[in-house]
Amino acid sequence: MPELPEVETIRRQLLPIYKNEILEKIDFRYAGLLKNATPDDVRTALEGKPLQDIDRFGKFLLFRFPEHHLVVHLGMSGVFIKDVAQSRYPQHIHVVFHFSANKHLYYQDFRKFGKMWLYGSRVDFSQYGVDPFSPEFTLKKLRELLHLTRRNIKVFLMDQHQIAGIGNIYANEILFEARISPFKRTDELTPEQETALFRSIRAVLERAIQRFGTTYSAYRTVEGESGENQHFLKVYHRAEQPCVRCGTPIEKTTLGSRSTFYCPTCQV
DNA sequence: TCTGACCTGCGA
DNA sequence: TCGCAGGTCAGA
Numbered sequence: 002m003p004e005l006p007e008v009e010t011i012r013r014q015l016l017p018i019y020k021n022e023i024l025e026k027i028d029f030r031y032a033g034l035l036k037n038a039t040p041d042d043v044r045t046a047l048e049g050k051p052l053q054d055i056d057r058f059g060k061f062l063l064f065r066f067p068e069h070h071l072v073v074h075l076g077m078s079g080v081f082i083k084d085v086a087q088s089r090y091p092q093h094i095h096v097v098f099h100f101s102a103n104k105h106l107y108y109q110d111f112r113k114f115g116k117m118w119l120y121g122s123r124v125d126f127s128q129y130g131v132d133p134f135s136p137e138f139t140l141k142k143l144r145e146l147l148h149l150t151r152r153n154i155k156v157f158l159m160d161q162h163q164i165a166g167i168g169n170i171y172a173n174e175i176l177f178e179a180r181i182s183p184f185k186r187t188d189e190l191t192p193e194q195e196t197a198l199f200r201s202i203r204a205v206l207e208r209a210i211q212r213f214g215t216t217y218s219a220y221r222t223v224e225g226e227s228g229e230n231q232h233f234l235k236v237y238h239r240a241e242q243p244c245v246r247c248g249t250p251i252e253k254t255t256l257g258s259r260s261t262f263y264c265p266t267c268q269v
Numbered sequence: 270t271c272t273g274a275c276c277t278g279c280g281a
Numbered sequence: 282t283c284g285c286a287g288g289t290c291a292g293a
Contacts (some may be wrong), residue, residue, distance in 0.1 A: 076275095076276095078276090078277080078278090093277085110276095111276080111277055111278070112276045112277050112278085113275080113276050113277080114275070114276065114277095152270090156270090218278080218279080219278090257270095257271085258271075258272075258273095
């Protein structure tokens with residue numbers, strides 16, 4: 002589910018509600034999502050501590066406490082919910098955060114692909130690529146990455162070790178915006194296409210953030226609402242519908258074992 | 270570089 | 282009942 006815009010939307014919504022509140026208690030109802038610690042480790046490290054900030058790297062959320070971080074990846078169906086009826090929890094609530102001021106936060110994930118890690122004051126993301134909204138992401142940097150490999154451009158965009166944060170929906174939309182065929186290899190792009198790709202990555206992601214992300218099934222905002230960006234998608238899930246630019250029917254294929262949508266006329 | 274596995278829900 | 286789904290990783 003959640004790609005960079007959805008994770009950023011969640012971060013922006015959580016921050017004003019929970020920042021500086023004390024995490025009084027944390028309940029793990031499904032401990033399997035913790036990858037490098039036990040529930041006891043997390044309780045010892047975080048309970049009684051204030052949530053100082055929430056950061057994002059790629060598709061990861063970083064809950065910053067004094068001396069520790071709780072790092073969360075939402076997988077395909079993970080959501081944070083502000084309020085649920087505590088008398089009868091909905092299905093698949095795996096973690097409950099009890100904060101001061103009687104505030105609660107619920108982590109729900111029906112497919113259990115989401116993961117959590119406990120880290121110290123520093124979190125190492127060096128194995129991952131560059132975040133598109135970090136200062137390091139420049140046209141020069143993108144060109145370097147493109148020229149280091151000879152891979153399919155769409156598979157490249159979705160590789161978190163190259164650029165962190167782009168998933169299948171936005172890879173499709175970015176390539177449409179840049180008028181680049183998803184079948185192109187990274188070393189086949191013209192300088193003009195490289196520039197268009199750079200601009201499209203930020204533009205498509207930025208617009209999706211402004212629209213609170215894209216909801217297809219599981220994704221909801223912290224307030225429990227759908228995003229709005231699904232109403233503005235140009236190619237994703239639009240197979241056989243006319244291209245908004247030229248009217249040619251959008252085609253669907255499979256690339257890197259993922260659904261791929263493109264306009265065969267204006268993406269070259 | 271590609272495939273399967275991890276999970277569950279939904280729609281055809 | 283089966284195939285598919287917005288992610289990631291190990292292993293072939």
